[in-house]
Structure formats: structure tokens, C-alpha cells
Amino acid sequence: MRIIAPPGVFRPRSDSWMLTEVLREELRPGDSVLDLCTGSGAVAIAAAVAGAGRVTAVDLSRRAVAAARINARLNGTGLRAVRGSLFEPVGAERFDLIVANPPYVPAEEVEPPRGAARGWDAGPDGREPEVLRRDRSPLGPLH
Numbered sequence: 001m002r003i004i005a006p007p008g009v010f011r012p013r014s015d016s017w018m019l020t021e022v023l024r025e026e027l028r029p030g031d032s033v034l035d036l037c038t039g040s041g042a043v044a045i046a047a048a049v050a051g052a053g054r055v056t057a058v059d060l061s062r063r064a065v066a067a068a069r070i071n072a073r074l075n076g077t078g079l080r081a082v083r084g085s086l087f088e089p090v091g092a093e094r095f096d097l098i099v100a101n102p103p104y105v106p107a108e109e110v111e112p113p114r115g116a117a118r119g120w121d122a123g124p125d126g127r128e129p130e131v132l133r134r135d136r137s138p139l140g141p142l143h
Contacts, residue, residue, distance in 0.1 A: 001049065002074045003042050009067045010039035019101055020046040026097060027052060034058070034093075036086055036100035041068025041079065043099055048077040052097075055079040058089055 005011035020043050027033070030053035035044035038057035045068075048055045057068045057079055068081040082089040 001042065001045060003040050003045070003071050004067065004074070005040040006063060006067055008063045009061065010064070012040055012042040016042050016101055019043055019099055023047055023097065023099055024050050028096070029053075031096035032056075032094075034090060034095040034098045036098065037102040038068050038081065039064050039101070041071045041081060043101065044068060044079050044081075045072055045075050045077055047097070047099075048072065048079050049075060056090060056093070056095070057081040058084055058086065060085055 003012055016039070023033070023043060023046060027047060027050050029051040031047075031051075032054040033044065033047040033052045033056070035041070035047065035055065035057045038044050038059045041057050041064075044055050044057035055078075057065070059065055059068070059081075060083065062083055065081045065083045068079065072079045072081070
């Protein structure tokens, strides 16, 4: 798979590829897949290449959405890449598989991250994205 990550976009790392492997194990041909916090789109593209019927990639970053679209073309596959926060851009759409690799690295600075740091900076406690907080997760209480 060929992936480019322009400045300001999270470059896939070992955790991205690990998530891709698990996705391939769980994916059934024709499944619909939602990739939250897509970054470069690597996981979404892997889903499309592996036979997903419909793939949607979501990210807060305009650059990440553009990178996901470009990378899908580079890999000869299609996906819908949209900008927004977690489930916001997909509303009540339903998916067979939902994957996410949100920012999770604790940061020393209290200020909101800018540029490429948005891809990994999860605030002082490493739980800044709402999806990682038990009390505010859009997924409901996490157990």
C-alpha cells in the first residue's frame, strides 16, 4: 500500500498497521466501514482494498481528509472522506465495522495541539478525545 502523509497529517505507525491487520480479520466482503480519526486514510484504504462495500473516513483535519482522498486514488480504490468530529458527519448512518485510532499520547502542554501534533496529542492525561473519556464518550459508558 502506498501512503503519503503531508505535513500536518498523522503518518501511519505500527499501531495503524496493527489495526489494519485486525480489520482484515473481521471484515466480511461487502461490509460497510467507518474509520474515525482517519489521518492519512491508511486503515480506511486497507478496508476498501480488502473488499469493504462502502468505506467512510472521518477526520477533524482538512489536510487529513485531503490526504485520505489522495491516498485512496494512489491505491486505486474509493472511499468517502469527510471532515468533522467523530460521528458528527455521518449522523444516523449505520456501519458493519467501526475502527478508530484517535490521539492517545499524553502531552506536556495544556494548549490545544496544532499542526501535525493534532494526530497524536491527547492532552495532559492522554484522554483528550471525547471518545476516550468514560464520562463524555459518544459511544456511551465504556467498560
